[in-house]
Amino acid sequence: MRSIAQNTPGKVVLLMGNEAIARGALEAGVKVCAGYPGNPSSEIIGSLAEVANELGLHVEWSINEKVALEIAAGASFSGLRSLCAMKQNGLNVASDFLLNLNLTGCKAGLVIVVADDPAGISSSNEEDSRLFAKIGDLPLLEPAHFQEAKEMAREGFSISEALGLPVLIRSVTRVSHARGNVTLGELPHSNPKPAFDLAQPRLAFPPLPNHKVLHEKFKKARTMFETSSFNVYRGPEKPEVTIITSGSGYLYSCEAVFNLNAKERVGILKMGTTWPLPEEFLLKHLRRSDQFLFIEEVDPFLENNVKEVFAQHCMELGVKRFFGKANQMIPDVGELTPEIVTSALQALLAIPYTPGPEAYNRTASEALAEVVPPRALSFCAGCPHRATYWAIKTALALDGREGIVLGDIGCYSLGVGASGFFQMKTLHAMGSGVGLACGLGQLDRFGLDQPVIALCGDSTFYHAAMPALANATYNSANFLLLLLDNSATAMTGFQPHPGTGTTATGSPAPILDLQTLCQSLGAKVEVVDPFDIEGTIAAILKMVRMVKGVKALIFKRECALVSGRRQKKNYQVEIDPERCLGDSCGCNRLCTRVFKCPGLRWDPKKKKAQIDEAICNGCGVCVEICPASAIRREAQ
Amino acid sequence: MFDLKDPFNVIIGGVGGQGNVLASRILGEILIGQGYVITIGETYGASQRGGSVMSHLRISKKEPFSPLIPQGQCDLLIALEPVEALRILAPYGKPDVLTLLNTRPIHPIDVISGDATYPEVSKVIAKVEQLSLRVWVLNATEIALEMGDPIFSNIVMLGALSTIQVLPVERQAFEEVARDLLPSRSLMENLRAFDRGREMVKEIPSKKVPLA
Amino acid sequence: MSRGLKGLVEKVLSQGLCTSCGACLSLCPYLRSWQGRVVKVHDCSLEDGRCFAYCPRTEFNFDGIEKKGVHQPYQHAEIGSFRRVLMARAKDSTWRERAQSGGTVSALIDFAIRKKVIDAAILTLRDGDSSPKGQIVMDREDILNHAGSSYVSGPTLEALHRGPWEGEEKIGVVGLPCQVQAVSKMRASTLEKKTPIDKIRLMIGLFCTWALEDEPFRDFLKKRIGNWPALKLEITPPPERLLKIHTTGGLYIVPVDEIRPFIRKGCEVCSDMTAELADISAGTVEGIDGWNTVIVRSDQGEKLFKEAEAEGIIESQPLPMEHLNHLKEASLFKKERAVKNFRNIE
Secondary structure (H helix, E strand, O other): OOOOOOOOOOOEEEEEHHHHHHHHHOOOOOOOOEEOOOOOHHHHHHHHEEEEEEEOOOEEEOOHHHHHHHHOOOOOOHOOOOEEEHHHHHHHHHHHHHHHHHHHHOOOEEEEEEOOOOHHOOOOOOOOOOOOHHHHHOEEEEOOOOHHHHHHHHHHHHHHHOOOOOOOEEEEEEHHHHHEEEEOOOOOEEEEEEOOOOOOOOOOOHHHHHHHHHHHHHHHHHHHHHHOOOEEEEOOOOEEEEEEEEHHHHHHHHHHHHHHOOOEEEEEEEEOOEEEHHHHHHHHHOOOOOOOEEEOOOHHHHHHHHHHHHOOOOHOOOOEEEEOOOOOOOOOOOOOHHHHHHHHHHHOOOOOOOOOOOHHHHHHHHHHHHHHOOOOOOOOOOOOOHHHHHHHHHHHHHHHHEEEEOOOOOHHHHHHHHHHHHOOOEOOOOOHHHHHHHOOOOHHOOOOOEEEHHHHHHHHHHHHHHHHHHHHHHOOEEEEEEEEOOEEEEHHEOOOOOOOOOOOOEEEOOOOOOHHHHHHHHOEEEEOOOOHHHHHHHHHHHHHHOOOEEEEEEEEEOHHHHHHHOOOOEEEEEOOOOOOOOOOOOOOHHHHHHHHHOEEEOOOOOOOOEEOOOOOOOOHHHHHHOOOEEEEEEEE | OOOOOOEEEEEEEEEOOOOHHHHHHHHHHHHHOOOOEEEEEEOOOHOOOOOOEEEEEEOEEEEEEEEOOOOOOOOOOEEEOOHHHHHHHHHHHHOOEEEEOOOOOOOOOHHHHHOOOOOHHHHHHHHHOOOOEEEEEOOOHHHHHOOOOOHHHHHHHHHHHHHHHOOOOOOHHHHHHHHOOOHHHHHHHHHHHHHHHHHHHOOOOOOOOOOO | OEOHHHHHHHHHHOOOOOOOOOOOOOOOEEEEEEEOOOEEOOOOOOOHHHHHHHHHOOOHHHHHOOOOOOOOOOOOOOOOOOOOEEEEEOOOOOHHHOOOOHHHHHHHHHHHHHOOOOOOEEEEEOOOOOOOOOEOOOOHHHHHHHHOOOOOOOOOHHHHHHHOOOOOOOEEEEHHHHHHHHHHHHHHOOOOOOOOHHHHHEEEEEOOOOEEEHHHHHHHHHHHHOOOOEEEEEEEOOOEEEEEEEEOOOOEEEEHHHHHHHEOOHHHHHHOOOOOOOOOEEOOOOOOEEEOOEOOOOHHHHHHHHHHHHHHEEEEEEHHHHHHHHHHHHHHHHHHHHHHHHHHHO
């Protein structure tokens, strides 16, 4: 297998943005890397973990992002370069430590990579994590393409050491989860011996003097960035419009200029160091044009900060016009696309542009509307979550008291929709379902007569739900926790966690058993296999009916994609058309119309259900739900 | 022989789980080996779960382009699923787009549930034909199933790609990349899948007059 | 209007009118019962469904039903059509000890099976702690185990659809008036019969003024009598009106008024006290212990009763006129109350 550890300087390879960042860290001689999985950041630690043994690094999946950052900081304090990677929500978790760490500073280079998810493609929010750089007076870099992702990661360590501050690198989906050419640099061979200098304690308290020191470092960072090669202007000397952009906005901006053939009229100022902004450098470019268009994801961060610089110097600069999110020229939510940038630029330059001939576009749109069915997300064929939600729905219907299922983010978030039978009713941060249950679980004294049910995944439980469960026991909350243990951090790419028995680098690890953990945190615990649907329904009913206290029901069944990698199908599943009741009374297509596993098909002509051989993963759960025993399975 | 338009834009699209990310990566690796500058934009995460997925490949001799292809600028569509071809052509197609199509449907859950209907595949092909300059088809999933695992259908499609002379994809180059990227235990099967794709792909003979 | 599950939910389940007779259960996966409640789990899109067609609380036409049931025009009299009303009891005292009142019903079922009038019967199992449920029985010991009343209704008829059936050709059913109504509707329904409805040869109905909600009543009993298993429940006639609970831990007595809150709402719109569509109906005789009031209604019922008498299984006496009048009064009162309550719902 190809790895990011090849020591072939000058070689051009195809790397994913996240791999490029990891490679940059390797070229900087990183020794300790920690993170928690989360799209679109997961492959940074993932690819480093693959080469950790070969290169003698410590790479770990930490229990959560705060701990990960503390691990990286510990290494930095002791003189080893370290990297910490996470997604935007993760930085919220780590922020408590981060906003103390900025006061103590660090020693060896410490780079914190945050991959944001504009539009929340696989997130509960689309938060712009750059604001944390501002809160914490921390230097911020934003890579615009793959080569730069690698260079910034490498350079980030030097900047960090020069300033004595952690450096934030903010990536986004279209950088992290895209691939492109990267020219490799050299891998260093240094083996510094770590030591913690007792004469140099790292104490955030007292904050005032530390805050003052931080501001001095901040000023130094501004000066450093005045000459940074990450800030690049490309365009004519006096453009009609200057696009000021960062991160993913850069390639879209180039694309728009290319599409409109407007190279002579438009300049592109790509900012790589977006906090603190290099003022002199900016002023030079603000003098070039009278019109500026800001292209960035997601918040108007650069836009507002540049305007602030402008405001300080407006007497000298004169009248300038700024376009961007503030005046709605660019949408203020969601991802950027080439179209968004093109249409904004086209409006500013009054250049007509339509993608493709109209006749074609019309025919294509008509074909789409006429014959193409929608394709909603759903749990995979054989996913234990489908069976789990089926049991939850049935049990709560039988219980009849309108039980409230409080969830959070993970694959099982699809439980908010048809695939999970619309069972999940709250979705916020990792583990928030359990915390919310602590609250709702106190409301019976005020007359709440609906059962309270929290739901979270195994990895989420370790990450954020353990404190909530301890709280529930301490404060006598009444609820049932449904712990969906699929033995993987499935949504982000099956990373191991404290319950799986292996580490990020594949070494064996002690298993923190969920059942024992929940018990020790004071819950009454039972374990079920969600594929045993009737047994699961009975278990939920029994536990939801226990009146007082904290109960935990663990649904133990491995992620279908994980088990599918290891083994072929458990069962060969077949449908006997003679027995299939189809859409007649007594079934009315329970398996296809209601259960909706993608491994099934409905033949509207024969009026029978069928198995899609290419999709069915052989879990056999549909055999259990078929009222006519028409679905048969044979163990493989 | 290959005087590619610059940038040449390829979309590999299908349904989550069909392996479009791997296919785009293999294709990218093959082309980077020939000195091209590649950008690939991919769909990850939640969209994997049975949803529509796409990889955008930008192929240039000069510079990296954005990881998303602008609408109406797809030069080659490799569709791993029939209706996904139409879903992609609507925003990204253009009169001279070339389409390589796997004809095996994967029913969305709205079709499985009966809330929507899946069109006749022949009708989908006719629409794709109307919207493309040239169309090549094969049932890559069926071929992969015959080999024992539908997982190979993306490689079957790459094999097909290597014979239609649109991109410089040679078997030799595929084999080198496959050795690097794919688990060694499945290398022989993947090579076989590639060859089956080469054998089975057929161009749909048609008018070849672009829809203006 | 939907005549499928949607209609059933609208007209019956969401109105609280379900009597938990079990007629709609085990027909499909959409309806299930738990703790005496029938629950819709998933939506069904069919416009016509057996669940709606068989339910005794959806539209009900006695005249239409009659043709398939008792085989004579329905008489809108106080206690429905009948051949004779009398007092009867099982001669064998074992039946009387285990069963309610005179043990007539248990003895008749046992006799019907022995005489091959039926191969098996669906009775209601009440085993103390769990909800009543339907069971298929074929011998004397089983029948004895199913004797007695708990004043709680349960999904007896589910057993008809669920089975397991092993080739039985003739089936008897003992049920409450709502269950007898449901069976009559099943027989009359034009929807395809996928369960052995056409094999029912005998329906014995039990008088019923009302039934209780299973779960709340069980919770109440638990509070009152603790964890003793209840062996037998009986309600004494007015003016006393006491619920006597015989348990292994002794006798507990509760005024009936205390359990009235647990009466099913669905019973308050029921106009049938005496199971008017049964072949034979039976109940207690107020003030006379150890005897049943028996209403012989159909030819089949008459034939079975006569044979049982002839073979010394059952002994009978005329029902005193004042008792008959009282029975009619009570039945009429229930009808009037049902009409009034039903208007309130409509």
